[in-house]
Amino acid sequence: xxxxxxxxxxxxxxxxxxxxxxxxxxxxxxxxxxxxxxxxxxxxxxxxxxxxxxxxxxxxxxxxxxxxxxxxxxxxxxxxxxxxxxxxxxxxxxxxxxxxxxxxxxxxxxxxxxxxxxxxxxxxxxxxxxxxxxxxxxxxxxxxxxxxxxxxxxxxxxxxxxxxxxxxxxxxxxxxxxxxxxxxxxxxxxxxxxxxxxxxxxxxxxxxxxxxxxxxxxxxxxxxxxxxxxxxxxxxxxxxxxxxxxxxxx
Amino acid sequence: xxxxxxxxxxxxxxxxxxxxxxxxxxxxxxxxxxxxxxxxxxxxxxxxxxxxxxxxxxxxxxxxxxxxxxxxxxxxxxxxxxxxxxxxxxxxxxxxxxxxxxxxxxxxxxxxxxxxxxxxxxxxxxxxxxxxxxxxxxxxxxxxxxxxxxxxxxxxxxxxxxxxxxxxxxxxxxxxxxxxxxxxxxxxxxxxxxxxxxxxxxxxxxxxxxxxxxxxxxxxxxxxxxxxxxxxxxxxxxxxxxxxxxxxxxxxxxxxxxxxxxxxxxxxxxxxxxxxxxxxxxxxxxxxxxxxxxxxxxxxxxxxxxxx
Numbered sequence: 252x253x254x255x256x257x258x259x260x261x262x263x264x265x266x267x268x269x270x271x272x273x274x275x276x277x278x279x280x281x282x283x284x285x286x287x288x289x290x291x292x293x294x295x296x297x298x299x300x301x302x303x304x305x306x307x308x309x310x311x312x313x314x315x316x317x318x319x320x321x322x323x324x325x326x327x328x329x330x331x332x333x334x335x336x337x338x339x340x341x342x343x344x345x346x347x348x349x350x351x352x353x354x355x356x357x358x359x360x361x362x363x364x365x366x367x368x369x370x371x372x373x374x375x376x377x378x379x380x381x382x383x384x385x386x387x388x389x390x391x392x393x394x395x396x397x398x399x400x401x402x403x404x405x406x407x408x409x410x411x412x413x414x415x416x417x418x419x420x421x422x423x424x425x426x427x428x429x430x431x432x433x434x435x436x437x438x439x440x441x442x443x444x445x446x447x448x449x450x451x452x453x454x455x456x457x458x459x460x461x462x463x464x465x466x467x468x469x470x471x472x473x474x475x476x477x478x479x480x481x482x483x484x485x486x487x488x489x490x491x492x493x494x495x496x497x498x499x500x501x
Numbered sequence: 502x503x504x505x506x507x508x509x510x511x512x513x514x515x516x517x518x519x520x521x522x523x524x525x526x527x528x529x530x531x532x533x534x535x536x537x538x539x540x541x542x543x544x545x546x547x548x549x550x551x552x553x554x555x556x557x558x559x560x561x562x563x564x565x566x567x568x569x570x571x572x573x574x575x576x577x578x579x580x581x582x583x584x585x586x587x588x589x590x591x592x593x594x595x596x597x598x599x600x601x602x603x604x605x606x607x608x609x610x611x612x613x614x615x616x617x618x619x620x621x622x623x624x625x626x627x628x629x630x631x632x633x634x635x636x637x638x639x640x641x642x643x644x645x646x647x648x649x650x651x652x653x654x655x656x657x658x659x660x661x662x663x664x665x666x667x668x669x670x671x672x673x674x675x676x677x678x679x680x681x682x683x684x685x686x687x688x689x690x691x692x693x694x695x696x697x698x699x700x701x702x703x704x705x706x707x708x709x710x711x712x713x714x715x716x717x718x719x720x721x722x723x724x725x726x727x728x729x730x731x732x733x734x735x736x737x738x739x740x741x742x743x744x745x746x747x748x749x750x751x752x753x754x755x756x757x758x759x760x761x762x763x764x765x766x767x768x769x770x771x772x773x774x775x776x777x778x779x780x781x782x783x784x785x786x787x788x789x790x791x792x793x794x795x796x797x798x799x800x801x802x803x804x805x806x807x808x809x
Contacts, residue, residue: 267763268629277633289745344610345601371744374628375613380571380601389572389676392598395738405679409738410594411692411747413683417570420675429731429745430738465610469623469636477770480791482782486804489776492792497774499696499753500720500809 252362252399252421253308254297257352257382258290258326260319261372268372274470286322289367291329292427295434296397297365298330305399306363308332312355314348316340320450327445328437334448339455339462345373347462349381354458356386361422363404368393368426379426389419393428502531502621505585507578507600508549509593512539512567515548517693518591520655525648526589527554527656528618534559535662536581538574540567546664553660561667568678569595575602576671582607582643587621592647592748593692600647609641616652630744630767650692651750651771684739691742694723696753697769699742700735701727703758703779703798707735712799713757715806725749727756727765743768758798761786778802 262268263283271278286294300306311326313319314337323334337351356364369376383390391397391406395414398405399421407416409428437445455462483489493500504526509516519535526533535549538561549558559581565573578599582588588603590596592614604611616634617625623638624646691697698713698720710724717724725742726735742749744767754772759765761777761784769775770789777790780797787793794801 262629264764268632270633277629346605346608346610349605369745372629374630374744375611376597377601377604377611377613380598381605381611383571384575384602384605387675389673390598390602392571393594408594408598411739412690413681413737413739415568415681416679417568418677418679428738429728429741465639465641466612467638467640469638471628471636472634474627474631474634474770477775477789479788480775480793482787482793482795484794486794486796486801486808489792489794490805490808493753493774493776497753497791499774 252306253310253359254300254306255310255312255356255359255361255364256293256297256326256331257312257364257366257378258294258322259287259367259370260284260313260315260322261287261370264288264371270471270473274472276468276471286325287367287370289369289427291434292429292431293365293367294326294329294331295432296427299432300399301330310335310359310361312337312352314339314343314351314455323450324445325437327448328442329435332448334450336450336452337455338452341462343462344465345375345377346381346465348378349385350460351455351458352382353385354460363421363423363425365425365427368428379424383424388422388424390424391417391419392426394425395428395430397425397431502587503585504529504531504533504587504589505581506533506535507590507596508535508537508545509591509595510537510539510542510545512542513544515545517655518593518650520552520658521650521653522589522591522648523552523554524653524656525615525618526587529587529621531587532556536561536578538566538577540564550662550664551658551660552662553656553658555660555662558662558664559667560664561669563670565670565672569599570676570678571599571602572673572676573671574599575606576673577669578603579606580669580671587644587646589646589648592649596647600645604645607643607645609643609645610639611645611647612637612639613647614649615646616649630763631770632763649748651748684737688717689721689723691723691725691740691747691749695751696720696722697725697742697749697751698722698755698757699725699727699759700730700757701759702729702733704730704735710736712802716802716809719806719809727759756786756790757802759786760784761789
């Protein structure tokens with residue numbers, strides 16, 4: 252079976268983002284960028300399914316300008332077979348991303364699409380569910396276990412209070428949570444090999460979609476800073492402060 | 502304007518977070534209808550009808566909605582959508598699962614995780630793990646929104662809304678529920694607790710989390726964990742407080758052996774009072790803590806428990 256893995260280029264998760272002085276957006280100039288951590292888990296899961304003999308081909312896809320080819324090469328080094336870059340300079344809403352992915356799903360007919368549950372930049376947590384709606388597929392979001400079983404996939408989901416397992420008819424959409432797997436590091440030979448794997452570039456305009464923005468970013472501000480408090484010397488002092496100063500315990 | 506709020510529940514009780522989502526709806530302003538989709542959920546319906554500010558409660562009581570499967574619930578909501586300009590759900594795992602599906606079927610964008618309402622089309626939401634706050638305007642005629650409840654207070658529950666039973670059943674027939682495995686706990690929910698005590702990598706292993714139990718018992722606290730502790734396998738993921746886990750804002754948050762990574766701060770920095778216990782005086786957690794104590798947690802925890 253064929254698996255499609257959409258990935259996103261985002262700020263490296265160790266980097267603290269800065270807001271631009273004019274509050275128009277965050278400042279990403281000269282910032283270290285990386286594959287979104289949840290997307291990396293999605294690639295790893297696809298590779299493991301291939302190693303287990305369930306999956307035959309892994310296609311990584313990313314939507315953005317030429318720079319996201321760097322993350323696609325990472326996915327190829329981790330084990331994806333080929334990659335597609337949908338070329339656009341626009342920063343698209345999740346709905347428009349899902350519409351572009353829907354076109355690729357129609358073309359490639361994958362049995363599974365595995366995505367990260369959310370990107371650590373916009374923190375939307377939408378794309379997988381939206382793609383599921385547009386393609387009419389069932390969805391297993393926030394997955395911690397994925398088991399393909401005949402014409403179904405069983406997905407164990409991280410939900411409030413514990414775990415929920417659902418059975419989905421294939422083809423299906425899966426979005427990854429943290430504990431699904433621990434992604435491997437790309438080996439040097441695989442990084443070299445990845446350079447020769449096919450990477451197709453398709454302009455977003457060629458898909459014939461109306462990709463008008465549905466939301467407008469009015470401003471971006473830094474969060475209210477929390478002032479550091481005091482360091483107490485003993486547990487007795489701490490308990491006293493919590494009782495009499497903060498009045499949060501009795 | 503008319504607003505549809507989707508009730509968050511487990512078929513036996515209405516979750517307190519729904520009361521906060523209704524508050525967000527009141528801030529938008531308009532006639533508020535609450536939808537209860539579930540199975541054998543009369544208690545939830547009774548509770549829903551008492552939520553202040555709600556004029557009608559729509560009830561879809563059918564086996565198709567028992568487990569809140571996104572495929573079925575989203576079809577129900579989109580069938581009802583024509584009558585409403587705003588559709589709101591709580592940004593917990595259930596709402597996060599079905600709402601983007603609703604938005605895509607309706608061909609509108611979703612505004613996720615709002616923490617404030619500026620106007621009926623403009624909302625405030627954190628991005629980059631809360632390291633930036635975005636003000637976003639929706640250009641769609643219909644607004645699909647999830648609400649981060651730490652940004653809103655709960656409304657009261659002495660209302661009296663009209664109850665309307667729906668007979669539509671939307672079963673997509675492409676997914677089914679297999680099993681649940683819920684953590685059984687006597688403690689309050691992380692999201693609802695007024696005191697939360699969390700352990701981090703400094704706890705060293707899962708067994709040591711027992712050191713938090715006695716304090717949690719005395720304070721009526723929920724127990725959480727940092728992503729580092731979850732990643733290290735000390736505790737299950739549903740205890741995770743942070744950008745990708747639970748977002749909490751209790752009256753008192755006690756961080757034990759937690760360094761204070763950006764990721765974790767995103768989940769707890771709106772707490773009223775923060776206490777940090779860490780042996781590293783340079784740990785970033787001290788920069789957000791109201792009260793810090795530089796101490797080995799293995800000494801500090803038993804002492805704290807004995808003195809509460």
